[in-house]
Amino acid sequence: MKIFIKFDFTQFCSRILDEKLDELNIKYRMLNFGEIEFLEIVSPEKLKAFDLILKQYGIEKIENQKVILVQKIKDSLIDMVFNADDTNNVKSSVYLSEKLGHSYGYLANLFSEVTYTSIENFVILQRIEYAKSLITNTDFSLTEIAFKLQYSSVAHLSTQFKNTTGITPTTFQRIIAKRRSLKNTKE
Amino acid sequence: MPFKFISNSERFLKIIFGVSLFVVLVMGGVAYRYIKELSNSINDVQHNYQVHIELEKMLSALKDAESGKRGFIISQDSTFLLPLLSSNQQIENSLEELKKLTLKDPQQQENIAELKEKIDKSLAIFEKTLQLSIANNPDSREFIAGFREGRQTMNSVRFKINEMTAHENDVLGLAKEKSVRRLSNAPMLLYYVLILSLLILLLTYLQISKNLKVLKVKNELLETFKKSTTQSEVISKHGNWIWHVEEDVYEYSDNLFRLLGEEPQSFEPNLENYLSFVHPDDVEKLSEHVSQMIEHEDLPFIHYRIIQKNGSIKHFKAYAKILVDADGYKRLLGTTADITDEIENYRLIEKRNLELERSNKELSSFNYVASHDLQEPLRKIQTFLSRLEDKEKDNLSNSGKLYIERIKASSSRMRSLIDDLLQFSRTNKSEEALEDSNINILIEAAKTDLAEIIADKKARIIVDDIPSMRAIPFQIKQLFLNLLSNSLKYSRENTSPFITVSYSKTNASDVPKVSHTKYNVFHTITIMDKGIGFDQDYAEKIFVLFNRLHNKNEYSGTGIGLSICKKIVENHNGYIIAKGEVGVGATFTIYLPIT
Amino acid sequence: MREDYTYVVLADDDEDDRLFFIEAFEELKIQTKVEVYKDGIELMCALNQPEAVLPNILFLDLNMPKKSGLECLIEIKENNRFKDIAIAIYSTSASEEDIENTFVQGANIYIKKPSAFNDLKKILSDVVTINWQYHTNGLNKDNFLLRL
Numbered sequence: 005m006k007i008f009i010k011f012d013f014t015q016f017c018s019r020i021l022d023e024k025l026d027e028l029n030i031k032y033r034m035l036n037f038g039e040i041e042f043l044e045i046v047s048p049e050k051l052k053a054f055d056l057i058l059k060q061y062g063i064e065k066i067e068n069q070k071v072i073l074v075q076k077i078k079d080s081l082i083d084m085v086f087n088a089d090d091t092n093n094v095k096s097s098v099y100l101s102e103k104l105g106h107s108y109g110y111l112a113n114l115f116s117e118v119t120y121t122s123i124e125n126f127v128i129l130q131r132i133e134y135a136k137s138l139i140t141n142t143d144f145s146l147t148e149i150a151f152k153l154q155y156s157s158v159a160h161l162s163t164q165f166k167n168t169t170g171i172t173p174t175t176f177q178r179i180i181a182k183r184r185s186l187k188n189t190k191e
Numbered sequence: 192m193p194f195k196f197i198s199n200s201e202r203f204l205k206i207i208f209g210v211s212l213f214v215v216l217v218m219g220g221v222a223y224r225y226i227k228e229l230s231n232s233i234n235d236v237q238h239n240y241q242v243h244i245e246l247e248k249m250l251s252a253l254k255d256a257e258s259g260k261r262g263f264i265i266s267q268d269s270t271f272l273l274p275l276l277s278s279n280q281q282i283e284n285s286l287e288e289l290k291k292l293t294l295k296d297p298q299q300q301e302n303i304a305e306l307k308e309k310i311d312k313s314l315a316i317f318e319k320t321l322q323l324s325i326a327n328n329p330d331s332r333e334f335i336a337g338f339r340e341g342r343q344t345m346n347s348v349r350f351k352i353n354e355m356t357a358h359e360n361d362v363l364g365l366a367k368e369k370s371v372r373r374l375s376n377a378p379m380l381l382y383y384v385l386i387l388s389l390l391i392l393l394l395t396y397l398q399i400s401k402n403l404k405v406l407k408v409k410n411e412l413l414e415t416f417k418k419s420t421t422q423s424e425v426i427s428k429h430g431n432w433i434w435h436v437e438e439d440v441y442e443y444s445d446n447l448f449r450l451l452g453e454e455p456q457s458f459e460p461n462l463e464n465y466l467s468f469v470h471p472d473d474v475e476k477l478s479e480h481v482s483q484m485i486e487h488e489d490l491p492f493i494h495y496r497i498i499q500k501n502g503s504i505k506h507f508k509a510y511a512k513i514l515v516d517a518d519g520y521k522r523l524l525g526t527t528a529d530i531t532d533e534i535e536n537y538r539l540i541e542k543r544n545l546e547l548e549r550s551n552k553e554l555s556s557f558n559y560v561a562s563h564d565l566q567e568p569l570r571k572i573q574t575f576l577s578r579l580e581d582k583e584k585d586n587l588s589n590s591g592k593l594y595i596e597r598i599k600a601s602s603s604r605m606r607s608l609i610d611d612l613l614q615f616s617r618t619n620k621s622e623e624a625l626e627d628s629n630i631n632i633l634i635e636a637a638k639t640d641l642a643e644i645i646a647d648k649k650a651r652i653i654v655d656d657i658p659s660m661r662a663i664p665f666q667i668k669q670l671f672l673n674l675l676s677n678s679l680k681y682s683r684e685n686t687s688p689f690i691t692v693s694y695s696k697t698n699a700s701d702v703p704k705v706s707h708t709k710y711n712v713f714h715t716i717t718i719m720d721k722g723i724g725f726d727q728d729y730a731e732k733i734f735v736l737f738n739r740l741h742n743k744n745e746y747s748g749t750g751i752g753l754s755i756c757k758k759i760v761e762n763h764n765g766y767i768i769a770k771g772e773v774g775v776g777a778t779f780t781i782y783l784p785i786t
Numbered sequence: 787m788r789e790d791y792t793y794v795v796l797a798d799d800d801e802d803d804r805l806f807f808i809e810a811f812e813e814l815k816i817q818t819k820v821e822v823y824k825d826g827i828e829l830m831c832a833l834n835q836p837e838a839v840l841p842n843i844l845f846l847d848l849n850m851p852k853k854s855g856l857e858c859l860i861e862i863k864e865n866n867r868f869k870d871i872a873i874a875i876y877s878t879s880a881s882e883e884d885i886e887n888t889f890v891q892g893a894n895i896y897i898k899k900p901s902a903f904n905d906l907k908k909i910l911s912d913v914v915t916i917n918w919q920y921h922t923n924g925l926n927k928d929n930f931l932l933r934l
Contacts (some may be wrong), residue, residue, distance in 0.1 A: 067845075119919070119922075120816075120915055126919075134924070136929065137929065140929060158629070158632060161635070162632050163635055167639065170931075170934055171931060171933050171934025172632075175886065179931060180928075181888045182886075182890040183889075183892070186890060566878050567800070573902060574804075574903050577903040577904060578903050602901075606901065617881055665882055
């Protein structure tokens with residue numbers, strides 16, 4: 005006799021994790037699949053025991069230093085973009101390798117591997133996002149925003165804005181304004 | 192001011208009339224006085240004459256008596272004594288008469304008394320002598336003495352009578368002198384007064400004839416005005432009416448009757464008759480307005496309909512205003528116009544507008560069909576082609592690959608035609624509002640769109656600082672995109688394109704081929720390239736839809752791009768002018784009004 | 787914090803376009819789960835199931851029978867349950883005003899359907915990547931506007 009079974013791998017793993025963590029009396033929260041957040045400080049002994057139990061089911065804790073480093077890269081870049089005034093327009097490559105103590109080549113490779121995007125693109129995205137928040141939340145003119153974000157000209161900002169988002173800053177501004185008035189009329 | 196003139200002349204005439212009246216009265220008075228004077232002097236003369244006659248009568252009676260006495264004395268015939276008796280009587284009568292005549296003259300009365308005394312004495316002597324003669328004693332001394340005495344007395348009587356006659360003549364002469372003195376001025380004065388009267392009459396005549404002329408001219412003017420009013424009433428299809436407020440009497444102009452479809456003055460103009468023409472649906476409204484008109488003595492613009500006897504419905508518009516003249520007499524002057532044509536025209540325009548709107552809607556739905564329904568199958572053809580190329584490339588023969596290339600070329604040409612046509616039809620003024628636009632940013636955006644070709648051709652594009660202006664941003668971007676891509680496309684082979692975009696201001700009078708415009712100054716943007724250029728003969732033609740100067744195998748293009756440019760510039764009330772020289776380059780100049 | 791896969795849903799009445807869409811994701815080296823619906827009504831029915839798993843990105847064709855993409859968009863934006871879904875308009879062509887209007891109505895992405903398959907792949911990959919970046923980098927989704 006042959007039977008076919010269908011099982012939900014996700015549910016199966018979640019169930020095991022729930023049981024074992026409860027056994028160890030660890031307070032936790034399931035984030036996405038494969039991600040657990042401990043809600044208290046867990047002793048090394050308990051962690052070790054948890055690792056051992058998981059190993060029996062073929063589950064392994066990812067000691068992912070890469071992800072942590074990428075997060076550090078992101079944090080540094082965001083810091084650089086939002087505080088453009090203080091960084092004296094240092095190139096992001098120089099800035100990153102000095103701050104994180106790795107070669108830029110290594111960081112760049114690692115970054116694309118984990119995020120599927122380049123550091124350059126990430127910086128542009130962050131800058132444009134910053135520009136967007138300045139457009140929507142402040143009264144700065146485009147010229148002032150371009151200056152604040154260390155673009156050589158409004159035209160340059162507009163071009164990069166358009167390249168990144170497909171629309172011009174003025175169109176963006178208009179859309180956001182119209183959205184707000186639409187929302188106001190609905191409420 | 193004609194009215195002032197007339198009132199002045201009226202006063203003038205009154206004055207003249209008064210003066211004339213006065214003069215005639217004075218003249219009459221004077222003439223009466225003279226005539227009276229004249230008749231007085233005639234009376235004087237007659238009186239004098241009568242006194243004379245009476246005196247003469249008396250004298251002749253005395254003489255008769257004397258001669259009778261003498262005759263008797265000589266002949267002793269008593270018949271000679273007969274006149275004696277009548278003479279006595281005669282003398283008595285004459286004396287009485289004289290007394291009456293000279294009643295007002297004391298001198299003469301005195302003289303008469305004296306005369307009477309003398310006559311009596313003379314008669315006494317006469318008697319005495321007569322007695323003596325009868326006694327046949329004529330030669331007696333007594334008789335002769337008496338005779339002499341009689342003769343003396345007679346002489347004294349005669350003398351007295353002469354004296355009296357002279358006195359009477361004196362009195363007459365005195366009166367005559369007096370009246371002559373008075374009367375001698377009379378004709379002269381009368382003559383002068385007559386002349387004066389004539390003068391005044393003449394003056395009056397002149398003035399009246401002058402006024403008459405003015406009145407005639409004015410009358411003619413009024414007549415002309417009346418005619419032109421009647422004519423204008425007919426032409427502009429309106430009629431006038433007057434409501435005499437106090438009497439509640441209406442007057443309608445001829446044309447008002449005609450507007451109602453009736454013969455002029457064919458019915459009595461009153462409210463009731465008029466309302467019988469009004470459309471039943473509007474009677475109430477109009478009556479309300481009329482009662483308001485009667486109450487307020489004013490009629491604002493009202494609209495209503497009437498039905499002519501032949502059944503046709505007309506639309507009327509009426510308006511009236513009160514007119515109070517100097518005497519406080521009130522009239523409401525009204526105008527009623529037939530606006531049927533106007534309303535029909537308006538309806539026609541409305542209908543046309545609806546038709547236009549509908550056809551515009553059809554056009555835009557056609558645009559949608561072109562944009563969506565036509566593009567979709569084309570896009571699929573292209574996508575499947577790309578799939579075919581990717582997946583089945585190895586299974587295709589060389590000719591198969593060639594055919595695929597051809598299909599790709601054709602479909603991409605069709606795509607650009609559809610895209611450009613859509614762009615052209617969407618380039619409408621009404622869709623977008625003008626806003627302050629940074630032209631440099633828009634040019635930069637156009638350059639970004641062209642970045643690939645610019646990089647490929649290693650083109651250099653130099654752009655002046657251009658002030659921001661009121662424009663439809665995406666259209667201006669499209670304009671530069673088309674012009675720049677045009678310049679890049681028609682560049683010379685083996686030479687990297689060099690394009691300059693320069694800015695200046697131009698006065699309207701200096702904008703070529705522009706005869707009149709409401710703007711004074713124009714932004715002037717010039718796009719100049721050193722490409723293959725074109726023959727100046729085609730400078731106008733290149734802006735015409737689907738017009739291409741080159742074979743499509745040489746240069747790709749749909750022949751729509753520059754038409755779009757022209758449309759965009761015209762949407763901005765501007766002008767675009769092309770200049771070209773084969774082998775040297777092309778220059779496009781855009782004039783946009785400074786508003 | 788990355789998710790295992792991106793869940794994308796397309797509503798398009800055009801069979802060929804649905805095919806291209808599925809094939810493009812198949813060829814892309816991104817972990818995605820793709821679901822397609824053939825019109826707006828079918829889509830909204832599925833989304834409105836109480837236990838429905840909501841997509842990360844929803845692609846809407848504008849011109850669909852019965853219920854247009856814009857109607858779906860407005861309906862989705864009115865329901866707070868769908869607030870985390872990134873909406874991508876996936877259309878043949880439209881005027882600038884139409885595009886702007888969809889953004890105003892709350893669309894995040896406007897995609898003009900490309901005419902080459904490779905372009906489609908590139909666009910879809912970009913959309914997923916950028917959406918993922920918004921998701922992972924905690925960017926303000928209100929400012930997420932992308933036109934491709």
